Amino acid sequence: MAQTVEGLNLKLKGQKFSLNICHLYPDLMDTYGDKGNILAIIYRCQKRGIDVSLEEVSVNQPLTTNIYDLFFFGGGQDQAQSIVGEDLLKKSDVLKKYIDSGSALLSICGGYQLLQKYFQTKEGQKIPGIGLFDAYTIGSNDRMIQNLLIETDGSLQTQIESAYPSNDLPSTSLIGFENHSGKTYLGKSLKPLGSVLAGSGNNGEDSTEGAIYKNAFGCYLHGSLLPKNPHFADFLIAKALEKNYGPVNLEPLDDEIEWQAHNKAVELTRASS
Amino acid sequence: MDLRQYLALAIGKLAQFMLKISGSGATAAPGLIALKIDPNLVKKLSSKIPQGSIIISGTNGKTTTARLIFDMLSKNYAIVHNRQGSNLMRGIASALISKANPTGNIKADLAVWEIDEATLPQAIDSTNPKTIVLLNLFRDQLDRYGEVEITRKKWQEALTNLPKETTLILNADDPGIASLSKITKAKMVTFGIKDHKISRGNQTGVLDIKSCPICQGKLDYKSYTLGHLGEYLCTKCGFKKPNLQLFASDIDQAKDFSTSMNLVLGAKKIKIKYKLPGIYNAYNILASAAVGQTYALSPKDIAKSTENFSPVFGRFQSVQIGNKSVLIFLIKNPTGANEVVKVLSQQSALNLLVILNDNFADGRDVSWIWDTKWEALSQKTKKLTISGTRAWDMATRLKYANFNLSKNNVYEQIETSIEAATTALSNNDTLVILPTYTALMPVEKSLSKYTKIVKWHKQ
Numbered sequence: 001m002a003q004t005v006e007g008l009n010l011k012l013k014g015q016k017f018s019l020n021i022c023h024l025y026p027d028l029m030d031t032y033g034d035k036g037n038i039l040a041i042i043y044r045c046q047k048r049g050i051d052v053s054l055e056e057v058s059v060n061q062p063l064t065t066n067i068y069d070l071f072f073f074g075g076g077q078d079q080a081q082s083i084v085g086e087d088l089l090k091k092s093d094v095l096k097k098y099i100d101s102g103s104a105l106l107s108i109c110g111g112y113q114l115l116q117k118y119f120q121t122k123e124g125q126k127i128p129g130i131g132l133f134d135a136y137t138i139g140s141n142d143r144m145i146q147n148l149l150i151e152t153d154g155s156l157q158t159q160i161e162s163a164y165p166s167n168d169l170p171s172t173s174l175i176g177f178e179n180h181s182g183k184t185y186l187g188k189s190l191k192p193l194g195s196v197l198a199g200s201g202n203n204g205e206d207s208t209e210g211a212i213y214k215n216a217f218g219c220y221l222h223g224s225l226l227p228k229n230p231h232f233a234d235f236l237i238a239k240a241l242e243k244n245y246g247p248v249n250l251e252p253l254d255d256e257i258e259w260q261a262h263n264k265a266v267e268l269t270r271a272s273s
Numbered sequence: 274m275d276l277r278q279y280l281a282l283a284i285g286k287l288a289q290f291m292l293k294i295s296g297s298g299a300t301a302a303p304g305l306i307a308l309k310i311d312p313n314l315v316k317k318l319s320s321k322i323p324q325g326s327i328i329i330s331g332t333n334g335k336t337t338t339a340r341l342i343f344d345m346l347s348k349n350y351a352i353v354h355n356r357q358g359s360n361l362m363r364g365i366a367s368a369l370i371s372k373a374n375p376t377g378n379i380k381a382d383l384a385v386w387e388i389d390e391a392t393l394p395q396a397i398d399s400t401n402p403k404t405i406v407l408l409n410l411f412r413d414q415l416d417r418y419g420e421v422e423i424t425r426k427k428w429q430e431a432l433t434n435l436p437k438e439t440t441l442i443l444n445a446d447d448p449g450i451a452s453l454s455k456i457t458k459a460k461m462v463t464f465g466i467k468d469h470k471i472s473r474g475n476q477t478g479v480l481d482i483k484s485c486p487i488c489q490g491k492l493d494y495k496s497y498t499l500g501h502l503g504e505y506l507c508t509k510c511g512f513k514k515p516n517l518q519l520f521a522s523d524i525d526q527a528k529d530f531s532t533s534m535n536l537v538l539g540a541k542k543i544k545i546k547y548k549l550p551g552i553y554n555a556y557n558i559l560a561s562a563a564v565g566q567t568y569a570l571s572p573k574d575i576a577k578s579t580e581n582f583s584p585v586f587g588r589f590q591s592v593q594i595g596n597k598s599v600l601i602f603l604i605k606n607p608t609g610a611n612e613v614v615k616v617l618s619q620q621s622a623l624n625l626l627v628i629l630n631d632n633f634a635d636g637r638d639v640s641w642i643w644d645t646k647w648e649a650l651s652q653k654t655k656k657l658t659i660s661g662t663r664a665w666d667m668a669t670r671l672k673y674a675n676f677n678l679s680k681n682n683v684y685e686q687i688e689t690s691i692e693a694a695t696t697a698l699s700n701n702d703t704l705v706i707l708p709t710y711t712a713l714m715p716v717e718k719s720l721s722k723y724t725k726i727v728k729w730h731k732q
Contacts, residue, residue, distance in 0.1 A: 027480070027483070028483060030479065030480075030644070031412060031420070032638070032640050033607075033640030033641050033642065033643035033644045034640070034643070035643055035644065036640070036643030036670070036673070039643070039673045039674075040673060043673050077420045077421070077422060078420065078422070079422060079483075079484060079489060080483055080484075083484070145637075145638075146637065147637070177637070177638045177639070177640055179638060222638065222640045223639075223640050224640055224643045227643075227669045227670070227673055228665075228666065228669055256680060257665060257668045257669055257672055257678075257680055257683075258669055258672075260665040260668070260680070260683075261663075261665035261666045261668065261669045263665075264662075264663070264664075264665045264666075264685075265663075265665075265666065268631070268662065268663075
């Protein structure tokens, strides 16, 4: 409870938080219901009285510097992904600067792949990415399509525990649905988001899923991810606020429905794997 | 004598008999068994149907359209039709077996087949189609079919070698479907909507086709009717919505879920009224009218058959329980669900029961519920109940759409949810049920306890 009181104290001092979200290529990378992630962040901010704004930046639109605290980059169909990939190269420097100065980013599937060094198609063609993540993806004939359950990386667990404003965090695992044929391999120094408990994850071979670079996260978790993983949603919100306000304590929300959705999905995943 | 075929038919018929006396609704099983014995059974039996087949495929609307066509043509033809639901090869085989005698003669002179999108190439190869109706392609169960473009490419390959006698009936408003007109020698009939009250300058749903299917250039839209359907032009290669041979104008949607429109068939125009809601059904009506015209029906006969059509179970059906009523709308993908949401947003004080399953036939991936704009119903809903294997995912979705939701109204068991929702209903009020595909049967079963409704596998 001490955390809540501190959070309220901050507000009493007259400080109002605000958070600016940038949704990258929402018109082209919108295929797998990833928009729920944006809805979850907005909902959870508004419930707490955090001023939240959302801007959409797509092909041929410049990425303005020094505005955004949190980026979201979802998955799309192959054709859209190649159009986006080309445009992203032009935004690479600005986006990297954002991440290096502490902005948060969540990327999923196609978005995650485009932030890596390159994507090599089944036919051997190399499509360059922007190399934010020291990783690469190789096209395969296996479509990895199933529920995906992971346990978050150890250091991330601690951070999620401290960001989620409830004394009894039911779980630090993440549950979602993966649908990809590209196999992602991480560079030696790049940390995964977590380890696979059920499903394929990055490549179906080394039990890793996703990647972490500073406050940028990549993964294959559709679902949408954040609504039924409210601890990770709050962790991202906290990280995005931290850049401007230092460590923050979020007010707790009633997440019973979200955790029911989480637990049921975990139960179905475990039962079928 | 073809021993293999004889055996396949005999065992298929035996299986049908056994299922009939056990009262089972497993209509595809006899066909599945028979195809194991004779993989060419469908091809062999289809060759004996003098008028060949009419194939209907597309993501949304194929069941309703196939039934509209069946009703329209059944006066003039003895038709074999997979009315009982299975739209894979096994379902076709089952329907053929039930109309065949032991030596393989079929008591039908025309076949009407509703075909699953992924099965279309095989069905074209096996069922001797004279007419092929392609309705639309939307994102649907990406876990089963992969992307929209993958399905479209498979269709394109399957249509390339059609003989020029075949009639291809295409939804010209869908660029993915209209693009198929470029690759075949078949006769073409195009249909679409011309109604400035329906068309909007901005898209309000999801766009499953974002670039030109022919050259990948940018598609410019003058207007949208539904999802990515509308009036489009490729800025690079000039591909555009073809001229419409058949179209609807002055579409008027009434509060009682009935619709009227002016149907323009070439030089003729006729006003029709029918008991189906929504723009998505207007497309189904147009597709079936195009078939009616192809089979030489008069506009008057087409209008009459359409007016008398009664909806298919689950695709908008009304059931009476005493003085309470229940309406059922199947939902299965974001565009289909968005259209149902649009129809319902005309109502107020809704009693809503949403049932989300994640079985194989529903799609294991439930992320599509986040692409559906439920927000339009949050202020129109008086009471919300939620059910299904993924009831809590649905509850989370609707919570984030700002519905007034109590966790006590979430029931994983479908039967319990229907009992609770109908009990809470006031007299003369209506419960609207939105089930996904595999929830339909349990809904029917639960409702049949309260009222006598037509079993859908016996319709």
